[in-house]
Amino acid sequence: MEFIIELGRYMADHSSELVSLTIEHIFMVLYAIGLALIVGVPLGILAAKVEKLAPLILSLVNILQLIPSIAMLAILLLYFGLGTQTVVIGLFFYSLLPIVRNTYVGVKEVDASVTEAGKGIGMTPLQLLVKIQFPLSIPFLMAGLRVAAVIAVAVATIAPYIGGGGLGRQIISGINLQNDIYLYAGAIPAAALAIIADLILGLVEKKTKKRFAN
Amino acid sequence: MIQLKKINKIYEDGFHALKDIDLTFEEGKINVLIGPSGCGKTTTMKLLNRLIDYTNGELTIDGKRISDINPIDLRRQMGYVIQSIGLFPHMTIYDNVAAVPKLLKWDKQKINKKVDELLKMVDLDPEVYKKRYPNELSGGQQQRIGVIRALAAEPKIILMDEPFSALDPISREQLQDELVKLQEEINKTIVFVTHDMDEAIKIADQIILMRDGQVVQKGTPHQLLTSPANAFVEEFIGSDRLEQARGLPPMTAFVDEDFPYAKIDQSVEDVITLMVDHKKDQLPVVDVADKYLGIISLYRAVRATDKTVQDLLNEDIIAYRRSAEVEKFVASKDTIAPIVEADDTFIGVLDQDLLLENLHDKFDAKSGVKS
Numbered sequence: 165m166e167f168i169i170e171l172g173r174y175m176a177d178h179s180s181e182l183v184s185l186t187i188e189h190i191f192m193v194l195y196a197i198g199l200a201l202i203v204g205v206p207l208g209i210l211a212a213k214v215e216k217l218a219p220l221i222l223s224l225v226n227i228l229q230l231i232p233s234i235a236m237l238a239i240l241l242l243y244f245g246l247g248t249q250t251v252v253i254g255l256f257f258y259s260l261l262p263i264v265r266n267t268y269v270g271v272k273e274v275d276a277s278v279t280e281a282g283k284g285i286g287m288t289p290l291q292l293l294v295k296i297q298f299p300l301s302i303p304f305l306m307a308g309l310r311v312a313a314v315i316a317v318a319v320a321t322i323a324p325y326i327g328g329g330g331l332g333r334q335i336i337s338g339i340n341l342q343n344d345i346y347l348y349a350g351a352i353p354a355a356a357l358a359i360i361a362d363l364i365l366g367l368v369e370k371k372t373k374k375r376f377a378n
Numbered sequence: 379m380i381q382l383k384k385i386n387k388i389y390e391d392g393f394h395a396l397k398d399i400d401l402t403f404e405e406g407k408i409n410v411l412i413g414p415s416g417c418g419k420t421t422t423m424k425l426l427n428r429l430i431d432y433t434n435g436e437l438t439i440d441g442k443r444i445s446d447i448n449p450i451d452l453r454r455q456m457g458y459v460i461q462s463i464g465l466f467p468h469m470t471i472y473d474n475v476a477a478v479p480k481l482l483k484w485d486k487q488k489i490n491k492k493v494d495e496l497l498k499m500v501d502l503d504p505e506v507y508k509k510r511y512p513n514e515l516s517g518g519q520q521q522r523i524g525v526i527r528a529l530a531a532e533p534k535i536i537l538m539d540e541p542f543s544a545l546d547p548i549s550r551e552q553l554q555d556e557l558v559k560l561q562e563e564i565n566k567t568i569v570f571v572t573h574d575m576d577e578a579i580k581i582a583d584q585i586i587l588m589r590d591g592q593v594v595q596k597g598t599p600h601q602l603l604t605s606p607a608n609a610f611v612e613e614f615i616g617s618d619r620l621e622q623a624r625g626l627p628p629m630t631a632f633v634d635e636d637f638p639y640a641k642i643d644q645s646v647e648d649v650i651t652l653m654v655d656h657k658k659d660q661l662p663v664v665d666v667a668d669k670y671l672g673i674i675s676l677y678r679a680v681r682a683t684d685k686t687v688q689d690l691l692n693e694d695i696i697a698y699r700r701s702a703e704v705e706k707f708v709a710s711k712d713t714i715a716p717i718v719e720a721d722d723t724f725i726g727v728l729d730q731d732l733l734l735e736n737l738h739d740k741f742d743a744k745s746g747v748k749s
Contacts, residue, residue, distance in 0.1 A: 275467075277460060277461075277462035277463070278464050280429075280460060280464060281463075283453075284429060284537075285453060285481070285527070286453030286455075286478065287450075287481065288450055291481070296466060299468045300467065
């Protein structure tokens, strides 16, 4: 009980610092996810459209996901140096798999009859993709985005090891100083961020699913 | 007019799907392609919008070779209705119906007007349905949307690939009736694929029966029923239907011109009296110019004497032309068959006693059991 009160007091005293760390954390994740969407969606569509490229693209993003996070960041450190940009690149690689894979599955899963109808009424392949196949794959993409966001929030906590910021800084100083209160003051907001991201994106996913379900 | 001359389709694996097909799909008619699965009927239809290209032969639309027409343009000029309906689930009914006009870049007002008009044509209130999504509609309603989507850009040709086969029997019959009724208004060249002989007899102007990539017989439903070309045709049509149809005189022979009818401006009570006097439970209704409007039934009338004849009118029962074949009525599930001139002027009603007598005589002659 005393511990909780003390933790509460610490968090209240350092609230502005914690808020700025949280914001930093959120931005790292947003940049990474944004980048992953820009690169991942076209890759997923390409994999779905050009069947020959699918195994190559999918195994590549799979391999990226398999590298342990700390190792990945260490490798990136060699090429991109210390700093937030390296963290963002690392998070981007981690977010790629769920986004690419889900876009691929989403486009592939579009009902053949709907595609045939689109083709039959005279849509060009591009119109078919933009008006029919991509919009219908959005519920799948949202599910991928949700997974990617949660992973990115978690992985971002090790950012300080390679010169990044975010809530990891608070957690790592707690570990280094062997101070529980410091540690929890970072870990609780980080966990909350992951849960909130999961809930919000879960809602969005549900909404898109409901809209597109047939 | 669509003409196929010596069309062959050979797939890469050597499968000979179509063999020397010679066909004419006539303008403004419902042409039904029918046959067992794998006979090439769907393949033949898909040649017309180039979803499949033929290997050799010549296919022309209004004299123009189809291979010279850009497939995208070609498809936009043709309506296409598919079996699984294929509405776009993420678009509203409005956007679904407007799909082709939008591709053709019509202006918004024109599209809006057209969508309203089409929805009304299939008895769906535009205000209620325009903003809904396909999954909020019943199967029958969805396929009505599928049909009007094909009509939206005013194509001359409409391709229908087993459009009603996924529906329940009641919706199917309704949509078949509606299609026949609709065709009288729109007069399109319709190419309709089915495997259901009842459906073919009911809606077709021309039936093309196929087997193993070849045309076995083509002709009006009457021709197929009365003179099947060979044992396969007989078997496919089925002995029941052949029995029914063999030698039946045309509709004209059964017109009961003395059948009473109601006028649209009469009071419901007068109409009830008329029905009771003549011992009829339903009467055809005509407008002031003697044009056929629909049917009024006694059961509905007695329960709603405060309403007008217009309110109680059942417009789903279609009238038959004098020249129509009796088989069309026999194949339908209607209990009354109003008969009209080409301009919808009411002539009378199909005399069912006479028809039954006729059928009865034939059965007796066939079975040889009863006297």
